[in-house]
Amino acid sequence: MTYEIEKPESLGIVPERLDALVTRTQREVDAGLLPSCQMAVAKDGKLAAFHTFGDASNDTRYVMFSSTKAVVAAAVWLLIGDGQLDITLPVAHYIPEFGANGKDAVTVEQVFLHTSGFPRAPLGGPRWLSREERLQAFAGWRLNWEPGSAYEYHPTSAHWVLAELIERLGGRDYRAFIRERILDPLHLERLRLGVPAAEQGDVAEIIHVGDPATPDELEAVLGIRELPLTEVTPEALSGFNDTQTRALGVPGGGGISTAADLALFYQALLHNPGGLWDDAVLRDATGTVRNRLKDWRGTPANRGLGVVIAGDDGQAYLRGGFGKAGSPRRFGHDGAGGQIAWADPDSGVSFAYLTNGMDANVLRQGRRGIAIGSLAGVLTDT
Numbered sequence: 001m002t003y004e005i006e007k008p009e010s011l012g013i014v015p016e017r018l019d020a021l022v023t024r025t026q027r028e029v030d031a032g033l034l035p036s037c038q039m040a041v042a043k044d045g046k047l048a049a050f051h052t053f054g055d056a057s058n059d060t061r062y063v064m065f066s067s068t069k070a071v072v073a074a075a076v077w078l079l080i081g082d083g084q085l086d087i088t089l090p091v092a093h094y095i096p097e098f099g100a101n102g103k104d105a106v107t108v109e110q111v112f113l114h115t116s117g118f119p120r121a122p123l124g125g126p127r128w129l130s131r132e133e134r135l136q137a138f139a140g141w142r143l144n145w146e147p148g149s150a151y152e153y154h155p156t157s158a159h160w161v162l163a164e165l166i167e168r169l170g171g172r173d174y175r176a177f178i179r180e181r182i183l184d185p186l187h188l189e190r191l192r193l194g195v196p197a198a199e200q201g202d203v204a205e206i207i208h209v210g211d212p213a214t215p216d217e218l219e220a221v222l223g224i225r226e227l228p229l230t231e232v233t234p235e236a237l238s239g240f241n242d243t244q245t246r247a248l249g250v251p252g253g254g255g256i257s258t259a260a261d262l263a264l265f266y267q268a269l270l271h272n273p274g275g276l277w278d279d280a281v282l283r284d285a286t287g288t289v290r291n292r293l294k295d296w297r298g299t300p301a302n303r304g305l306g307v308v309i310a311g312d313d314g315q316a317y318l319r320g321g322f323g324k325a326g327s328p329r330r331f332g333h334d335g336a337g338g339q340i341a342w343a344d345p346d347s348g349v350s351f352a353y354l355t356n357g358m359d360a361n362v363l364r365q366g367r368r369g370i371a372i373g374s375l376a377g378v379l380t381d382t
Contacts, residue, residue, distance in 0.1 A: 001059070001190060003047055003260050011043040013349070013379045021375040022051055025353060028368060029054040034357035035207045038062060039372075040259035041379065042267045042350045050260045061190060061203050061256050062354035063240045065335030068255030071193065071265065072159050073112065073306020074277070075166050075178045077285050081278025084169045087112065087305070095164055100139040106147045108165065111158045112305050113291040114151055117143035120231055121157040125239065129248055131167075134160055151293035151301050155231050159252035175249045185276060186268050191257035194249025203256055204356035206241050206337075208234055212360045221363055228296050232336050237358050253335065259352040266332065266343035266350035286331045287345070307331045310342075317370045321353070324370060326377020338365045340373060351376040 008015050018041065025039045036054030040047060052058050079085040085094070087109040092099030098106075103118070110116040121141040127133040138161070144152075163174040170177040175194035183191055195203065215225040239245055240254060248254060257265075272282055285305035292300045299318045302311040310316035312328035320334030321342060332342025337358045343350040353372055359365040 003050055003058070005050060006046045006048055008041075008048045008379075011046060011048050012382070013041065013043060013048050014381065017375070017379050018049055021372065021379065022049065024372055024375055025051070026053045028357075033359065033364075034209060034355050036060070036204060036357070037353065037355040038259040039353045040263040040351070041376070042260075042263040043348045043380075045264075045267050045271055045273070047260055047263065050258075050263075052259075056204055056356075058258070058260075059202055061195075061258055062339075062356055063203065063206060063246075063253075064255040064257055064262065064341070064354065065237075065240075065253045065337060065339050066155065067262065067333050067335040067339045067341040067352075067354075068193065068251065068253050069159060070269075070307050070333040070341065071178060071182070071191070071255055072162055072166075072174075072251045073285065074182055074265075074269065075170075075174070076112075076162055076306065077277050077281050078181055079166065079169050080285075081281045085165065091161060091165070094168055095135075095138065095161070097135050098138045098141075098161065098164075101142045103141065103143060103147075106143075109290070109305070110147050111154075111161050113303050114154045114158060114301070115148050115291060115293065116154070116158060117145045117147050117150070118157050119144065119152040119154045121154075123157060123160060124231075124236075125242070125245060128160070128250065129244060131164075134164070138164075151291060151295060153230075153295070154252075156250060156252035159250075163251040174251060182276070185274065186265065188257075188261045188265055191255065191261040191265060192249070193251065193255045195246050195256050197243045197247055200243060200246050203246060206238055206356055206358060208238070208358045208360060210360045210364065213363045217363060222297065227362065234358065234360070237336055257352075257354070259354045262341050262352035262354070263350045266341060266352070269331075270343050270345060270348060270350065286343075287329065304331060307333055317373070321369050321373045323373025323375070323377050325374045330377070334369070338369050340369060340376075342373075344377070347380045347382040349376070349379050 036056035321340030327346035
């Protein structure tokens with residue numbers, strides 16, 4: 001697919017600043033630290049830049065990992081706007097099977113905000129390939145804490161619940177709902193959740209690179225000698241090379257896209273073309289901080305309804321992809337491996353960065369994200 005690229009200055013983007021951003025995204029590929037990466041900048045509903053570096057091309061698509069979460073959230077916003085879903089109600093009101101083992105009080109909003117209490121609830125392949133198996137897993141899940149009382153990131157579990165809500169209330173497979181209600185109307189042909197095996201030839205293979213940071217390095221930067229346990233392991237990330245997993249479209253992290261389509265998706269969230277979403281729901285979801293509980297680092301979550309909001313507390317750079325410069329109103333969702341995706345209501349810019357290189361050194365990955373996000377945050381004089 002060929003994308004139309006506008007001259008940056010015609011969109012109010014400073015060319016020299018864009019050049020600096022492009023150079024920085026390319027740097028670690030040139031240094032042999034990443035196999036490839038792709039970036040895109042958009043404004044006023046149009047692309048201002050789209051580049052791919054390394055062993056890939058602009059036709060290459062990437063696994064978005066948790067940047068997928070904003071796309072799934074956007075589908076649920078449609079149900080809210082249609083009056084079909086009340087986020088203050090318990091999940092069990094809509095999915096009775098979910099309420100077992102004391103989960104009957106968990107609300108839909110708490111699932112969105114990662115305060116629902118089942119961050120590491122077991123559900124992986126091959127069980128997640130079957131809707132019946134997924135529902136059985138829901139019933140078996142137990143809570144780690146009283147819903148709403150704590151925050152811990154739910155890498156995949158929460159979004160399986162949101163996907164089931166889409167199916168129950170949307171009347172069709174969650175992947176079809178997202179495609180028919182969002183992606184097709186927005187003409188985002190390269191962004192998909194669930195890619196059939198025959199259409200996966202353009203998807204970049206996940207490649208692990210680098211060596212982990214040492215305990216001394218972690219302690220110097222983070223104050224801890226080892227990272228908390230999580231389901232986001234190298235093995236789990238490699239699982240997204242699997243044909244069945246790509247076809248499934250894991251709602252918490254299995255979206256596949258070009259950086260261009262992802263940046264244009266965020267333009268749609270800024271401009272709401274054709275009134276696709278209820279405007280009040282869209283602005284509330286992307287602009288209201290509903291969860292300020294702190295994560296394991298002591299950083300406030302700053303979560304809206306399915307997205308992260310940069311905020312003005314000086315800690316936006318710790319939230320993934322926002323960097324140290326730019327509007328506090330930026331909203332988006334990062335992903336494993338350093339994926340970045342956000343939009344800025346103040347400047348009108350949206351930005352996406354994708355890579356297939358999973359850097360084992362989380363400190364280097366973090367520094368890269370801060371640097372790239374900072375440069376992307378100051379592309380205009382607004």
